[in-house]
Amino acid sequence: MASRWRDGPREDSSGLKAHHQEEPCRKPGDAAESLGELPRWMRLYFYGMHGVTLDVLLSSLQGVLNYRDPKLVGFSSPYLCVMHSLAHFALEKMYSQKSCFRGRPVVFHLVFYPSIYIGLQILIGNINTLTEQVRVVSGTQLAVHYILALYFSQVFHRGLARLQYQRDIRQEDSFNGQRPPHGLPGFARFLFFGMHGFLDEVLFTSIFNLVEKSDRTLSGHTSLWSFLMYGSCSFVVERLYIHLHFSRGWGTWRRLPLYICFVYTWEFSWGLVLRQFDACSWDYSHYPHNFMGLITLLYLPGWVCLSLYQDVLSNVLLRIKCTKDGNEWGGEEAKKKLL
Template sequence: MDSRRTDATRSRSGDASGGLNTEPARRQERSGETADAAESQLWLPGWMRLYFYGMHGVTLDVLLSSLHGVGNNGHPKLLGFSSVYLCISHALTHFALEKIYGQKRCFQGRPVVFHLVFYPSIYIGLQILVGNINTLTEQVRVVSGTQLLLHYILALYFTQVFHKGVGRLQYNPSICLTDLLTKHGQGNRGEVLSGLARFLFFGMHGLLDEILFTSVFNLVEKSDRTLGGHTSLWSFLMYGSCSFVVDKLYLHLHFQRGWGLWRRLPVYVCIIYTWEFTWGLVLRQFDACSWDYSHYPHNFMGLITLVYLPGWICLSLYQDVLSNVLLKIRCTKDTEDLSLEKERVNGKLESKTH
């Protein structure tokens, strides 16, 4: 009996002493896991950044090629070009440039050297490399002075606008959309992206959709293995505005009126067809309409056709997915908020361990 009491006393004392030795390690382990989880919510995940970078690169391709076309022939259709391969290369290049931009802390006290010399040099080198990937086995393309100037201007855009804008975005997959929309309705607009940001995103995504669609079409119909596609710069405004309206409609019908997907879908399709017909009718008056469905069956005035109904249904379904993802992204007021928030999180976790 006494021996069992003695063993129990020793066991309790051993646990107490062991707790004093192992508890800091356990707390440090838990704090490290919490810090990693908190930090993962302070930045867009890698797959999302690659997705956005590819879309952004395609938008730049379309913008520059359409402006180049206007300068040469002055045609109001504003046709632009890109390809699936360029989309992938843009995603990887932007990802690498993100890492380069992160090295600016090594240039403390010398921001001019970084922003005007170091980063532009890396950017121009990468762009020349990407531009010559398809011709390395044939002939290296010489970059003109105008192209170098354009690349330099784009490098300044990346350092002063693009990277700072992406650095403000935070993604939290655990956000409850219903609670978030309730707060948003009460005026807490700091929790979601602004309307302008959503419009720009949908506009860029529309250009990506058309490049992917036309590239697949060219592959099937013309056996074009370059996977090159085309679109119009007007599509940026058309897709951006239409998706913005459908996005607002989704928030209202789904979260406020409780409409299911198959009840919302006909409304989406009707809006898309109305939008496409209206934009096409207006652009046709200025000879700026880039599509003509007159050779397709079940078309109306060559501006809309039921042949593309399955595609519009798929895009409508995907629209809801994009809306849900965007609802979980918020934009901080300052690019330094990320580092400050990380420091506060780390500081709080360290204080708890002591």
């Protein structure tokens, strides 16, 4: 991901030099006032995507342990995506109560928060089964949930609280022809795009199963290899977007053929390599207009839609800035924001 940032003063022909000369005239706090916490809709979107990623990761690892399958296939569903989104939001509210445990951080991090997290995960598991019988959670599952609870309280919430969102930028004059600076490191953007690839594949395969197999559970699947494939592909497409749009002024329909050519080349290359190790999770041999069973023109409309959405997503992600010391949820200011 990258950060979208517009400094107040306008630039003249001297470019950045003029910008640095005018910057001290800005009122103190102007930049800080234009930044705020991530909007609620964005957090819910990210929470659902993150929950799907955990589903795929855990189920694929379980498959590896049981079947030694190099395809590393994992499962989730749109239902689980929605439930994870709501559960993460509830955990955010629970984490904001950390200030009530001042002087007793061990109680909060090792007892209170993990208990809430494990309870929510058990609830999600039972809702997802849609059966009258309550699922029994094994000791191994409890241990995994507890470790994930520690990850949430020690890493996830703290990291997310550092992200700030630039709200008052207009697309037409965002950077005055200049390439936007990056507020997030490339690795963080790669992780986001990889998780979004999981979400895309789970949604696509669940809809496919509903239409072709009448599977109303909307169960979808993807592969851990897809994380690397989608993460790297979207990262490069984002770089193309930034260069072609902001530096060269290319319009959407001029950029789109390059996106499509790159996507097909990327999918074919990854599939060719994975097939050598029997790790390729897709085979289009039974589809018309396929090449070696690794790519097919039947999916062209889908790739076009995803490519167009990539630009929309990039415009939103470019507004995100990572601060060194964010207002960690649980402080007084954070509590006021969350109310």
